[in-house]
Amino acid sequence: MQNISQLELLVKSTINAWQGQNKKVDDLIVKLSDEQWNADTAPGRNSGIYLLGHSVAVNDGIIKLLGFGEKLHPELEAPFLTNGDKTGHVFPSLDDLKKYWKEINTKLDENIKTLSTDDWFSRHTAVSEEDFSKEPHRNKLSILISRTSHQAYHLGQLAYL
Amino acid sequence: MQNISQLELLVKSTINAWQGQNKKVDDLIVKLSDEQWNADTAPGRNSGIYLLGHSVAVNDGIIKLLGFGEKLHPELEAPFLTNGDKTGHVFPSLDDLKKYWKEINTKLDENIKTLSTDDWFSRHTAVSEEDFSKEPHRNKLSILISRTSHQAYHLGQLAYL
Numbered sequence: 173m174q175n176i177s178q179l180e181l182l183v184k185s186t187i188n189a190w191q192g193q194n195k196k197v198d199d200l201i202v203k204l205s206d207e208q209w210n211a212d213t214a215p216g217r218n219s220g221i222y223l224l225g226h227s228v229a230v231n232d233g234i235i236k237l238l239g240f241g242e243k244l245h246p247e248l249e250a251p252f253l254t255n256g257d258k259t260g261h262v263f264p265s266l267d268d269l270k271k272y273w274k275e276i277n278t279k280l281d282e283n284i285k286t287l288s289t290d291d292w293f294s295r296h297t298a299v300s301e302e303d304f305s306k307e308p309h310r311n312k313l314s315i316l317i318s319r320t321s322h323q324a325y326h327l328g329q330l331a332y333l
Numbered sequence: 334m335q336n337i338s339q340l341e342l343l344v345k346s347t348i349n350a351w352q353g354q355n356k357k358v359d360d361l362i363v364k365l366s367d368e369q370w371n372a373d374t375a376p377g378r379n380s381g382i383y384l385l386g387h388s389v390a391v392n393d394g395i396i397k398l399l400g401f402g403e404k405l406h407p408e409l410e411a412p413f414l415t416n417g418d419k420t421g422h423v424f425p426s427l428d429d430l431k432k433y434w435k436e437i438n439t440k441l442d443e444n445i446k447t448l449s450t451d452d453w454f455s456r457h458t459a460v461s462e463e464d465f466s467k468e469p470h471r472n473k474l475s476i477l478i479s480r481t482s483h484q485a486y487h488l489g490q491l492a493y494l
Contacts, residue, residue, distance in 0.1 A: 178454045179340045185470050186343070189478050214375035214493045293339045309346050317350050324482035328489030332375050 183289055183313065190316040193323035194277055197227055200330055201270050209266050213329045220333045221266055222257035223326050228273045229253045230322065231280060237296045237315050240283040245272050287312070344450050344474065351477040354484035355438055358388055361491055362431050370427050374490040381494045382427055383418035384487050389433045390414045391480065392441060398457045398476050401444040406433050448473070 201224075209220040218226075229248040236243055243249075251261035264272070292313045295304035304310055362385075370381040379387075390409040397404055404410075412422035425433070453474045456465035465471055 178450070179343070181454070181470055181472075182340070182343050182347070182474060185475060185478055186347070188470075189482065193482060214378075217375075217493055289339070293342070309342060309349075311342075313343060314346060317346055321350065321354060321481055321485035324485035325489035325492075328486035329493070331486075332378055332490070 180289055183292055186313055186316055186320075187284060190320045190323075191281070193320050193327065194231070196327050197224075197273065197323070197330075200327075200333075201273070204333055206266055208333045211333055213332045218257045218326075218329060220330060221263055221269065222252065223330055224266070224269050224273070225252040225263055227323060227326060228269055228276060230319065231273070231276050234280060234315060234319060235276065235283075237298055238280075238283065238287075238312050239297050240279065244276055244279065248272070341450055344453055347474055347477055347481075348445060351481045351484075352442070354481050354488065355392070357488050358385075358434065358484070358491075361488075361494075362434070365494055367427055369494045372494055374493045379418045379487075379490060381491060382424055382430065383413065384491055385427070385430050385434070386413040386424055388484060388487060389430055389437060391483065392434070392437045395441060395476060395480060396437065396444075398459055399441075399444065399448075399473050400458050401440065405437055405440065409433070 204220065209224060212219050213223065225248060228245070229252040232243045232245050232248060233253075235241055248264075251263055255261055263269075293308070293311045295301065295310060296312050296315050299307070299310040365381065370385060373380050374384065386409060389406070390413040393404045393406050393409060394414075396402055409425075412424055416422055424430075454469070454472045456462065456471060457473050457476050460468070460471040
């Protein structure tokens with residue numbers, strides 16, 4: 173019983189840590205002007221709008237990785253995942269990206285609520301059953317753990333806007 | 334039994350995530366020249382050496398928070414924790430900071446190995462027993478979870494060196 177409770181506590185803390193990073197992006201959306209989003213985080217480095225689009229596209233990928241369905245905006249892959257900033261790709265408008273951010277995170281949060289603790293320890297969709305049997309750490313929770321650090325990394329850059 | 338195993342897996346993943354961020358700083362120590370460490374990550378922003386000292390001082394704080402003893406280098410608090418970069422504080426040399434980084438992380442890793450799963454769910458030293466009884470998520474593991482994101486945040490900035 174104690175172990176079940178510790179387990180639930182840690183699963184919750186892991187989810188909270190990831191949602192906390194998303195919340196920091198929410199806060200930036202409220203705080204930053206369009207001019208700031210369109211600026212580079214440092215000379216010649218990622219622009220704010222690129223990092224926003226990148227964050228949206230990464231979270232869109234989590235929908236698929238956690239088995240909640242297909243990506244809502246697969247069109248964001250080319251400009252924001254497979255290619256870096258300043259590679260000539262046309263970006264959606266800032267307003268659209270902000271809308272997608274909310275839309276994707278709402279879908280994630282709604283589905284996350286439905287997962288049991290056991291579900292979190294099941295494989296994510298990018299690992300095969302065979303590989304998962306050998307590497308049980310490649311579970312759904314591991315996606316949130318790695319994406320928490322990923323978002324924090326880019327928040328460190330967005331802080332320069 | 335399944336829950337105990339899931340719990341151990343998740344505790345291990347949480348520790349690995351934190352150590353993975355430290356490893357990225359290790360890699361930068363090998364990769365970056367002194368000139369790069371002494372440069373600013375963006376014009377007028379944190380310098381590399383400040384962020385290195387800040388990371389060292391934060392990990393030194395973890396020694397105390399996890400109950401492994403006193404800080405090894407409390408003299409780093411003033412220049413790297415209570416004050417920002419460019420506030421006139423004299424920094425230790427880069428070589429000393431790199432040495433402290435290894436020394437502190439070695440002490441952390443050695444002590445971390447000795448903690449049981451239950452130990453990870455006990456309170457960290459900055460929360461009182463009374464507060465902890467109401468907020469059991471303020472345990473030792475929560476320190477690693479928050480410091481993982483913190484280190485990732487600054488790694489995003491160090492990437493600009």
